[in-house]
Amino acid sequence: MVNFQPVDLSESPNVNVSNNAPLTEFLKLVGGLIAIVLTFILVTSLVVDAAILLVPEKLEAQLADTLQPLIAAEYDVIPTDDNTQQLFNGLTHPLPNPNAYTLHLVNDDDTINALTTPGGHIYLFTGLAKKLHTNEQLAFVLGHELGHAKHRHVIRSMSKGVIIGAALGILFPNSNAVGDGIGQLLNVGMLNYSRDQEYEADTTSVDLLQQQGLDPAKGITFFNVLSSIRNDGSTSILSTHPTDKERIERLEQYLQSQS
Ligand SMILES: [Zn+2]
Secondary structure: OOOOOOOOOOOOOOOOOOOOOHHHHHHHHHHHHHHHHHHHHHHHHHHHHHHHOOOOHHHHHHHHHHHHHHHHHHOOEEOOOHHHHHHHHHHHOOOOOHHHOEEEEEOOOOOOOEEEEOOOEEEEEHHHHOOOOOHHHHHHHHHHHHHHHHOOHHHHHHHHHHHHHHHHHHHOOOOOHHHHHHHHHHHHHHHOOOHHHHHHHHHHHHHHHHHOOOOHHHHOOHHHHHHHHHHOOOOOOOOOOOOHHHHHHHHHHHHHHHO
16 A cells, blocks of 8 residues: 655645745655655565565566567577586576576676576676686576576566656656666666675575585685776676675675584
8 A cells, every 4th residue: 555645735825925935845845756756666666575476487487488589689698618507507406496597608708797587597708707716606606696596586676677667657757767767777677686685695605505515615705806806997796786895794604604
């Protein structure tokens, strides 16, 4: 239920009298409008969070089938080398539905990233793969993306972006920015996970490495690679992510609680 807070004009019954500063009235109106928009976004966002749990996986699979060719067309996908593929297959093994995940290697040395799209499709860019020094670091990256896929983070953030975009469209039907905004929200929504989601993906990765007999402590040295990439001024991996230091600290606590 959306509880709108109407703008209170009762303080100025004589709206035509100029003893109330027009600017103050205008600011009140704007403030009221902003409050309505923020409330709307917050409530929509909470409702979507709850509703997304009810989105059947079948529907997500249909969305994935629609999106997948569009996404794949954007990237120069090349065959995955045997080592990476075997590592990936091993990591998926303990998951409830191991065949639900697909790894794609993208031939793009300028993009230092890995990402997950609906339907368990994981894209690893050669720009990131070439920076990784050990199997454990590579496994940690793959496990992290598998974590996002397993916990359905993509569909959650995407849906939120779409719904909030639609909500803005209803509130500001004449705004040119709305169309662009929805597009941006879609893009951002696919990448911009919450801190809790990142943490969940990180700990899932640690679990998957352990299940493969790989040392997670070696895996999380990935963050050192990440830091050096950031420091040398290359395109940072998602500047909106929690800081590496914070993630390492939380993960070290997690590792200690496991032992
Ligand atoms: Zn992530």
